[in-house]
Amino acid sequence: MSTKKINIIGLMSGTSLDGLDLVYVTFDKKSYENFEIQYSETIAYSKLWKEKLAKAIDKSDEELQELDLEYGKLLAKKVNSFIKKNRIINIDFIASHGHTVLHQPEKGITLQIGDGQTLANETQQKVVCDFRTQDVKLGGQGAPLVPIGDEFLFHQYDTCLNLGGFANVSFKEQNKRIAFDICPVNIVLNYYVNTLGFDYDNKGKIASTGIINTKLLEELNSLNYYKTKPPKSLGLEWVQSTIIPLIDDKNLEIKDVLATFMEHVAIQIAASTKKCKNIFITGGGVFNEFLIKRINHHSNLEMIIPNSQIVNYKEALIFAFLGLLRVDNQVNCLSSVTGAKKDHSSGVIFTS
Structure with missing residues (x-):
């Protein structure tokens, strides 16, 4: 692929089930940061598909193959x-990217559905x-993968933070890119606000009326995951087995759950970024003004929030970039981030 300009459609579906993100982006192969997102769109999932994806974790291997x-x-259909x-x-x-259904890297398991051959x-x-x-x-976490994009496309920022289903952070330390999942965010907040009949807590208004439960906050902040050094990553399984039971045990009003969990998120993000000077923030959580x-x-960080696109x-942009690196057989997974045995070029290529 010797041409200077490369045109890619990138797809991303996150754990918060907000919908499918699509971008049509042009990269300048001589200078990757000179990219241009030509078109972008988020297509919401139907109620049926939201349920299918939310419950996929409980399906048998055969059912998962069909769902794939x-x-x-x-x-x-959405791409066309x-x-x-x-x-x-x-x-x-x-x-x-597909949609993550299973992620237990310590057991050698990770599954993103969305059959590549069918799509091709x-x-x-x-x-x-x-x-x-x-x-x-290769012994890695398989996540987070976005930091390679931070390294090449957004290197002018000290730290990159994404607030999606999970909060993940990426920064340089001793000339190596370090990144990890900090804590759950929208995957938990949306779960509870859904019980009130809302898709999400608009601007954090409901949470802002709640009262922080100090007992729950203390228990959340004491979880072992937060004491573990990176590389590390989180999945829906951990949220379902650890976070949800801990919260439900307290029988709190939803507004108090939201207020307490947002405080927990804020504390964990501050703890994980205390060595940083400025922070480049993206993801749906940016619009949660209370968070x-x-x-x-x-924290005392300079917060930089880019344009809404x-x-x-x-x-979605960075998964398009990961694809570009894979097609060119360049490294797109960093061992310093995931803990794999080596840097490598990951991804499977399908042709129609």
Whole structure:
């Protein structure tokens, strides 16, 4: 691939189930940071698909194989609509994160559904996907993968923080990129606010009316995960087995759960970034004004929030970039981040 400009469609589906993020981005291969997101869109999941993805963790291997193919067809349908809507002609390939169903790297398990061959066949495009499996096989966490993008595309910032289903952070330490999942965020907040009939807590308004439960806050902050040094990562399984029971045991009003958990998130983010000077923040949590206020309260960082397109689509953008590195057989997984045996180029390539 010797051309200077490369055009990629990047796909990202996060654990918070906000929807499918799509970007059509052009990279300058001589200078990666000179990228341009031409088109971007978030397509919300139907109620049926939200339920399917939320409950996928409990399915059998055979059922997961069926869901993998079915979800691949859904991705293809959404991509084809995106291409048609924006009249996109030049596409070098599609890079898809898929949707994470299982993530237990300590057991050698990670699964992102969205069958690559189905996606390639239905779109008639080359597809790069399954970015995490190889890293886990090499003894790594398979996550986070976004830091390679921080290294090349956003290196001017001291620290990069993403506030999505989980909060993850990336920074340079002794000339090495270090990154890890800090704590759950929207995956927990949305779970509880859904019981009130809302998709999310708009600007954190409900949480702002709650009272912090000091007992729950102390128990959350005392969890062993926060004492573990990176590389480390989190999955839905840990949230379901550890966080949810801890919260439910207290029988609190939802507003108090939200207030307490946001305080927990703010404290953990402050603790994980105390050596940093400035912080570049992206992800849906940026729009939670109360959460940002609490993070600011607990830290002395200069907070930099980019334009809404980068806030919303940074991960889809970076998975497009991961695909670019994989197609060119360049390193896209850093051992200093994931703990794998070596740096490597991860992802499986499918052609129609």
